[in-house]
Amino acid sequence: QVQLVESGGGLVQPGGSLRLSCRASGFSLYSHGMYWVRQAPGKGLEWVSHLSSDGRKEDHGISVKGRFTVSKDISKNTFYLQMNGLRGEDTAVYYCAKDGGDYFMDIWGQGTTVTVSS
Amino acid sequence: QTVVTQEPSFSVSPGGTVTFTCALTSGSVSTSNRPSWFQQTPGQPPRTLIYSTRTRSSGVPDRFSGNILGNRAALTITGAQTEDECDYYCLLYVGPGNWVFGGGTRLTVL
Numbered sequence: 001q002v003q004l005v006e007s008g009g010g011l012v013q014p015g016g017s018l019r020l021s022c023r024a025s026g027f028s029l030y031s032h033g034m035y036w037v038r039q040a041p042g043k044g045l046e047w048v049s050h051l052s053s054d055g056r057k058e059d060h061g062i063s064v065k066g067r068f069t070v071s072k073d074i075s076k077n078t079f080y081l082q083m084n085g086l087r088g089e090d091t092a093v094y095y096c097a098k099d100g101g102d103y104f105m106d107i108w109g110q111g112t113t114v115t116v117s118s
Numbered sequence: 119q120t121v122v123t124q125e126p127s128f129s130v131s132p133g134g135t136v137t138f139t140c141a142l143t144s145g146s147v148s149t150s151n152r153p154s155w156f157q158q159t160p161g162q163p164p165r166t167l168i169y170s171t172r173t174r175s176s177g178v179p180d181r182f183s184g185n186i187l188g189n190r191a192a193l194t195i196t197g198a199q200t201e202d203e204c205d206y207y208c209l210l211y212v213g214p215g216n217w218v219f220g221g222g223t224r225l226t227v228l
Contacts (some may be wrong), residue, residue, distance in 0.1 A: 100172045
């Protein structure tokens with residue numbers, strides 16, 4: 001069964017850092033690109049980042065560019081989001097999602113909550 | 119910055135038909151934008167309904183259909199059911215390496 005489980009969320013002070021993890025099962029990250037999508041409280045979905053299947057190309061939304069990076073560990077079948085310089089507006093539920101192969105997300109995790117506050 | 123717009127809300131009677139649209143403020147939506155649609159109930163992650171403009175994801179009922187109508191992507195529910203009451207989001211690839219969600223449409227079925 002294809003499944004994604006996020007972890008690593010929590011409370012962090014403005015300017016701080018946090019690394020989110022997304023453990024995949026039922027498929028290999030070696031063969032698939034991955035996304036991070038977030039949803040601020042009471043708001044809509046926002047695309048955050050994408051990592052290509054070969055791990056060589058990463059793209060980020062304008063609101064996080066220069067602060068967030070993505071990576072994956074094939075041996076652990078885990079996808080990561082490194083978040084630096086966190087701001088209050090980064091407070092959200094963060095979902096990881098599997099790349100369906102045609103510029104869309106086909107499988108979603110349950111999400112992990114990040115709160116940026118002093 | 120590219121903005122994708124959706125109707126904020128819609129209401130439909132049970133068994134009725136409703137069409138949501140997804141537009142680009144900067145131009146027309148085409149199949150090149152690879153439109154996809156997602157359904158989300160409160161407190162749950164999104165569920166993928168439609169990808170590549172009109173392909174239904176596995177397990178999605180055939181009352182959901184996607185298309186391009188004029189210069190917009192569209193999601194139609196034919197024979198709406200009470201369990202369809204939730205939020206719907208479109209996603210467009212506006213490239214290169216850039217994806218944008220619409221603001222979402224809240225559907226009420228009553």
